[in-house]
Amino acid sequence: MIEQIRENLYRIEIPLPQNPLKALNSYFLRGIDRNLLIDTGFNRDECRAAIDQAIQELDFSMENTDIFITHIHSDHSGLAGYLARPETRIYTGEYTKKGLCGSSSMTTYFDDLIKQSGLMEMGLTTDVSMHPGYRYRSVPVSNLTVVQDGDIIQVGDFSLQCINTTGHAPDHMCLYDKKHKILFSGDHILGGITPNNTIWGVPWTIQVDYLAEYFKSLTIINELDIDLTLPSHRGTLTNCYERIEELKRHHDNRLNNILDILGNESMTGAEVASKMKWDIDIKSWEQFPWAQKLFAAGEALSHLTHLEFKGVITKRLQDGVVYYHK
Numbered sequence: 001m002i003e004q005i006r007e008n009l010y011r012i013e014i015p016l017p018q019n020p021l022k023a024l025n026s027y028f029l030r031g032i033d034r035n036l037l038i039d040t041g042f043n044r045d046e047c048r049a050a051i052d053q054a055i056q057e058l059d060f061s062m063e064n065t066d067i068f069i070t071h072i073h074s075d076h077s078g079l080a081g082y083l084a085r086p087e088t089r090i091y092t093g094e095y096t097k098k099g100l101c102g103s104s105s106m107t108t109y110f111d112d113l114i115k116q117s118g119l120m121e122m123g124l125t126t127d128v129s130m131h132p133g134y135r136y137r138s139v140p141v142s143n144l145t146v147v148q149d150g151d152i153i154q155v156g157d158f159s160l161q162c163i164n165t166t167g168h169a170p171d172h173m174c175l176y177d178k179k180h181k182i183l184f185s186g187d188h189i190l191g192g193i194t195p196n197n198t199i200w201g202v203p204w205t206i207q208v209d210y211l212a213e214y215f216k217s218l219t220i221i222n223e224l225d226i227d228l229t230l231p232s233h234r235g236t237l238t239n240c241y242e243r244i245e246e247l248k249r250h251h252d253n254r255l256n257n258i259l260d261i262l263g264n265e266s267m268t269g270a271e272v273a274s275k276m277k278w279d280i281d282i283k284s285w286e287q288f289p290w291a292q293k294l295f296a297a298g299e300a301l302s303h304l305t306h307l308e309f310k311g312v313i314t315k316r317l318q319d320g321v322v323y324y325h326k
């Protein structure tokens with residue numbers, strides 16, 4: 001499905017089958033010499049078919065279209081390799097570049113995360129092929145152009161400023177058009193659903209408080225003059241400032257809830273996750289699919305790590321598993 005948002009700006013809905021996210025919004029901006037496509041969809045048949053059809057309907061070719069990838073998640077970056085032609089520039093942040101050119105090892109990372117989070121003790125296998133981000137990742141790509149915070153990409157009448165909004169993912173980039181007061185928010189700010197936060201490292205050695213980074217990035221966006229926010233999932237937002245406040249409140253509530261769950265006990269990230277409230281249509285933790293258990297543990301760990309960095313709780317390592325306590 002294609003929706004025209006403004007002159008020379010379109011939203012392409014890319015279906016994400018069997019995924020709670022339902023669909024990805026890919027945005028197409030028609031330029032003079034070159035066009036720009038923002039985010040792509042998973043590397044799977046249904047996404048390829050949707051983007052191929054959109055290319056036909058909007059009547060453009062990838063030879064004169066560049067790609068902007070907001071962050072490494074495969075629902076955004078999965079088709080970069082499929083779509084890119086030798087002439088195509090693929091703009092990304094530094095971290096995303098490493099993932100897309102195939103230089104980072106996802107398997108070791110997930111192995112360690114599943115062990116240290118306590119998920120393995122709860123029976124989760126370390127079979128990374130169960131992870132949609134791994135299964136539907138892009139083929140390695142080489143023609144990558146790293147963008148920095150503040151860089152401008154000009155596409156026709158659109159002047160797109162790259163804004164580093166690390167938090168949901170390292171080097172997550174939003175694009176901001178000051179003249180049109182439009183923000184392409186990626187997964188930094190979503191409407192109907194809350195962006196999933198995780199840790200980008202393993203619990204015992206993690207060096208960055210990604211939830212604190214996320215809060216900082218929300219504050220950066222809050223200071224911009226924005227009339228229309230175009231997120232990567234679900235509908236457009238006309239008041240991103242209200243949504244920013246809601247997201248901050250959501251995480252504050254989560255932090256308090258996690259402290260209540262911990263009480264006086266010592267728990268793993270997975271144990272905390274199993275006791276948290278989740279907005280999915282499944283009654284018990286045992287019934288959560290493999291990937292949802294991993295996402296839930298990641299979300300719990302991002303909050304536990306934040307509390308640990310703030311000195312509210314501490315952690316200890318026992319038999320390769322990380323436990324948190326007040």
Ligand SMILES: [Zn+2]
Nearest residue numbers: 071073168187
């Ligand atoms: Zn994402």
Ligand SMILES: [Zn+2]
Nearest residue numbers: 073075187232
């Ligand atoms: Zn996404």
